[in-house]
Amino acid sequence: MSSLNRPIKSIGEVYLTKEGMSFKEISDTVCGVTEKKAPRNWWIAFFIASTFTGILGMCVGYLLWQGVGVWGNNAPVYWAWDITNFVWWIGIGHAGTLISAVLFIFRQKWRTAINRAAEAMTIFAVICALMFPGLHVGRIWFAYYMFPVPNQMALWPNFKSPLIWDLFAVSTYFTVSLLFWYSGLIPDFALLRDRAMGLTGRAGKIRRLVYGALSLGWRGSNRHWQNYERMYLILAALSTPLVLSVHSVVSFDFATSVIPGWHTTIFPPYFVAGAIFSGFAMVMTLMLVTRAVYGMKSVITMKHLELMNKIILLTGSLVGYAYAMEFFIAAYSGNEFERYAFLNRAFGPFKWAYWTMITCNVVVPQVFWFKRFRTHLGVMFAVSVLVNIGMWFERFVIIVTSLHRDFLPSSWGYYRPTLVDMGIYTGTLGFFFTCFLLFIRWVPMVAIAEVKGVLPQADPHDESHAHEGHGETIEASPEAQPAE
Amino acid sequence: MTMKKRVALYLAQYDTSAKVLHAAEKVRKAGYTKFDAHTPFPVHGMDAAMGLPDSRVGWIVFFSGLTGVSSAYLMMWWMGGVDYPLIVGGKPGFTLPSSVPIMFELMVLLSAFGALFGMLHLNKLPRHHHPVFESDTFRSASDDKFFISIEAEDPKFDLAETKAVLEGTHPETLELVEEPVDEDEEEEEEGHH
Numbered sequence: 001m002s003s004l005n006r007p008i009k010s011i012g013e014v015y016l017t018k019e020g021m022s023f024k025e026i027s028d029t030v031c032g033v034t035e036k037k038a039p040r041n042w043w044i045a046f047f048i049a050s051t052f053t054g055i056l057g058m059c060v061g062y063l064l065w066q067g068v069g070v071w072g073n074n075a076p077v078y079w080a081w082d083i084t085n086f087v088w089w090i091g092i093g094h095a096g097t098l099i100s101a102v103l104f105i106f107r108q109k110w111r112t113a114i115n116r117a118a119e120a121m122t123i124f125a126v127i128c129a130l131m132f133p134g135l136h137v138g139r140i141w142f143a144y145y146m147f148p149v150p151n152q153m154a155l156w157p158n159f160k161s162p163l164i165w166d167l168f169a170v171s172t173y174f175t176v177s178l179l180f181w182y183s184g185l186i187p188d189f190a191l192l193r194d195r196a197m198g199l200t201g202r203a204g205k206i207r208r209l210v211y212g213a214l215s216l217g218w219r220g221s222n223r224h225w226q227n228y229e230r231m232y233l234i235l236a237a238l239s240t241p242l243v244l245s246v247h248s249v250v251s252f253d254f255a256t257s258v259i260p261g262w263h264t265t266i267f268p269p270y271f272v273a274g275a276i277f278s279g280f281a282m283v284m285t286l287m288l289v290t291r292a293v294y295g296m297k298s299v300i301t302m303k304h305l306e307l308m309n310k311i312i313l314l315t316g317s318l319v320g321y322a323y324a325m326e327f328f329i330a331a332y333s334g335n336e337f338e339r340y341a342f343l344n345r346a347f348g349p350f351k352w353a354y355w356t357m358i359t360c361n362v363v364v365p366q367v368f369w370f371k372r373f374r375t376h377l378g379v380m381f382a383v384s385v386l387v388n389i390g391m392w393f394e395r396f397v398i399i400v401t402s403l404h405r406d407f408l409p410s411s412w413g414y415y416r417p418t419l420v421d422m423g424i425y426t427g428t429l430g431f432f433f434t435c436f437l438l439f440i441r442w443v444p445m446v447a448i449a450e451v452k453g454v455l456p457q458a459d460p461h462d463e464s465h466a467h468e469g470h471g472e473t474i475e476a477s478p479e480a481q482p483a484e
Numbered sequence: 485m486t487m488k489k490r491v492a493l494y495l496a497q498y499d500t501s502a503k504v505l506h507a508a509e510k511v512r513k514a515g516y517t518k519f520d521a522h523t524p525f526p527v528h529g530m531d532a533a534m535g536l537p538d539s540r541v542g543w544i545v546f547f548s549g550l551t552g553v554s555s556a557y558l559m560m561w562w563m564g565g566v567d568y569p570l571i572v573g574g575k576p577g578f579t580l581p582s583s584v585p586i587m588f589e590l591m592v593l594l595s596a597f598g599a600l601f602g603m604l605h606l607n608k609l610p611r612h613h614h615p616v617f618e619s620d621t622f623r624s625a626s627d628d629k630f631f632i633s634i635e636a637e638d639p640k641f642d643l644a645e646t647k648a649v650l651e652g653t654h655p656e657t658l659e660l661v662e663e664p665v666d667e668d669e670e671e672e673e674e675g676h677h
Contacts, residue, residue: 022628023524023627023628024627024628027627027628148559148563154568155568155570156563156564156567156568156570157563158564158570158572159560159563159564159578159582159583159586160564160570160572160575160579160582161572162585164586165585165586165589168585168586168589168590169585169589172589172590172592172593175593175596176592176593176596179596179597179599179600180596182600183600183603187524187525187626190626191524191626191627193626194623194624194625194626194627195623195627197623198623216604216609216610216611217609217610217611217612217613217614218609218626219522219614219616219617219622219625220522220523220524220625220626220631221520221521221522221607222508222520222521222522222523222526222527222530222531222534222536223520223534223536223607224607224609225523225525225526225530226526226531226536226539227539227540227541227602227603227606227607228526228603228607229526229539230539230541230542230603231541231599231600231602231603234541234542234545234595234599235596235599235600238592238595238596238599241588241592242589242592245585245588245589245592249585252585449524449525450525452524452525453525453526457500457501458501458525458527458528459501459528460500460501460502460504460505460527460528460529461502461528461529
C-alpha cells in the first residue's frame with residue numbers, strides 16, 4: 001500500500017494532464033468551450049457538415065420515394081454500400097466503448113481525457129449505422145416487421161436468423177451506450193449548472209434551466225457517489241462483453257452464410273479487431289482537430305495520443321494477421337471455390353479496392369513502430385484518416401468481391417455505385433460531424449469529474465499534497481484507527 | 485411579506501480532499517448519522533470514513549439482468565416454438581443455441597436500465613431542490629471545493645454542539661443554512677406535533 005502513497009514521480013509515473021493543473025483550471029478549460037462564443041472555424045465546419053446533412057435528407061427522401069433501385073445494388077451484388085456503411089459506422093462506434101468501458105476496467109486512467117468525446121462519437125456513429133438497415137429494407141414503413149410486435153400477418157421474427165440477432169445487438173448497443181454516456185455526464189452537467197448561477201440575462205436563465213434539468217439535482221453527495229461509482233463499474237462490466245458481442249453478431253451476418261469469402265470462423269475476432277482499429281483512428285482524427293481548435297493540449301496530451309497510436313499499431317497488425325490467415329485457410333482448405341474467391345479478391349476486377357485496403361490498414365500503421373512518427377501530429381493525422389479509408393474498403397472488399405462472382409459464371413457481375421449511394425454515404429458523414437460539432441459546443445467534451453479524480457491532489461493519501469497537521473493517512477478500515 | 489425560514493443544515497467547506505476525509509471521519513465518530521460529504525469527484529476512502537454500508541445497486545442489476553435473460557428465453561420459446569413455429573431448413577421452431585445471442589443482449593439491456601435507474605432510485609434523484617443549494621458557497625462543490633453537511637433532522641443536531649464539532653475539523657468556512665418554509669407545509673407540520 002505504501003507505494004501508492006508516494007509522490008507520483010518517485011514511482012516513475014507521469015502526470016496525466018499538464019503538470020500542476022488545479023481543479024479550477026480543468027473546469028475553466030473544459031466548460032469555457034460551452035460558455036464562450038463559438039470560434040469562427042466552428043461555424044465554417046458546422047456549415048459544411050450541415051450542408052451534407054441536407055444532402056443526406058434529400059437522397060433519403062428520393063430513395064424512399066423511388067425505392068432501392070436508385071442504388072447500384074443489383075444481381076448478383078445485392079448487398080453493397082448500404083451494408084458496408086453499416087458495418088463501418090458500427091465499427092467506428094466500438095472504439096468509444098472500448099475507451100470508456102474496457103480501459104476503465106483495466107484502470108487505464110489516461111482514458112479520462114478522451115472517453116467523453118469517444119462515447120459521443122459512439123452514439124452518433126451508431127445512429128448513422130442504424131439508418132442503413134432501416135433504409136435497405138426498401139419499404140421502410142414495414143420496418144416494424146423486424147421487431148417482435150404483433151402484426152397483421154400474425155408472424156413473429158425468425159429468431160434463428162443472425163439478422164434478427166443483429167437487430168437486438170445493435171439496438172441494445174445504442175441504448176446502453178446512451179445510458180453510459182448520460183450517466184457520466186450527470187456530475188458535469190451539475191458543474192455547468194452551478195457555473196450558470198452567476199450568469200445574468202436570458203442565456204444564463206436558459207443554461208440554468210437546461211443544465212439544471214439534465215443534472216437531475218446532482219449535489220456531489222458522497223452517498224450518491226457511492227451508488228454512482230458502483231453503477232459506473234457495472235455499466236463498464238456490461239459494455240465490455242457487449243461490444244465484443246455486437247461486432248461478433250455483425251460478423252455472423254456473413255459468417256453463417258455459405259458464400260465463399262464470408263463463410264469463415266475467423267470473422268468474429270477479426271471484425272472486433274478491425275472495429276477497434278477504425279474506431280481509434282476516428283477518435284484520433286476528431287481529437288487532433290478539437291485539441292487544436294479549442295486549445296486542449298494540457299488535458300489531451302501527447303502521452304494520450306502516443307498511447308492511442310500504439311493501440312492503432314496493435315489492432316492494425318491484428319487485422320493484417322487476419323488477412324493473411326484468411327488466405328492461408330483458403331489455400332489449406334483445398335476448397336476450390338474458397339481459393340478462387342480469395343485469389344479473385346487480390347487479383348480480380350476489384351484488386352484496386354483490395355490493395356487500397358492492404359496499404360491503408362496494414363502497411364501505413366507500421367510507421368508507429370517509431371517513436372518519432374508516433375509523436376508527430378501531422379503523421380498521426382494522416383494515418384488516422386488513411387486507416388478509416390482502409391477500413392471502409394475492408395468492408396467493401398468483403399461484401400462486394402464475395403458476391404460479384406456467383407457460383408455460376410452466367411450470374412457474374414460488377415458493382416458500380418450511383419450518385420445516391422455516394423450522397424447517402426457522404427451525407428451520414430455530414431450528419432455525424434453535425435452532431436459532433438453540436439456536442440462540443442454544448443456538452444463538456446472532457447469528463448471533468450473523472451479528470452479531477454485522477455489528478456495527484458485528488459488523492460487524500462498523497463503525501464506531496466497533504467497539508468494536514470498530523471499527516472496520518474486513513475487506511476481501508478476506519479475501525480483500525482485509534483479513537484481520538 | 486417576510487419569508488419564514490427554518491434551520492436546515494450546517495455546511496462546512498474545506499479546500500483539500502484530505503481535510504474533508506478527516507472531517508467526515510470526525511463527524512461520524514461524534515455520532516452523527518444524517519450527514520453527508522459533497523465533493524466534485526468521488527474521494528477515495530470516503531465511503532469508509534463516513535461508515536457507509538455497501539451499495540445496493542448490484543442487487544438491482546442482478547434481478548434486472550435475470551428478468552432480461554428469462555423474458556428473452558420465454559419470448560423466443562413462445563413465439564418461435566409454440567405460437568407460430570417457422571420451419572426453415574427443417575430445423576425446430578425453437579432451439580437454445582440460436583437463442584443465446586438475444587438472451588445475452590436482453591440481459592445486458594435490462595441490466596443497464598437497472599444500473600442507471602437503480603442508482604437514481606437509491607439516490608432519490610431526480611430531485612428538484614435541496615437545502616444545500618440555498619448556500620452561495622455551495623456552488624463550488626461541483627468545481628474545486630469540498631463540503632460536509634450535517635442536517636437539522638439528525639437526532640444529535642444541536643446548534644451549539646454541532647457547530648463546535650465542525651469547528652474542530654478546521655473548515656475554511658462554516659455556515660448555518662436556512663431554507664424558506666412553505667406556509668401550507670408549516671401548518672401541516674404543526675398539526676403533527
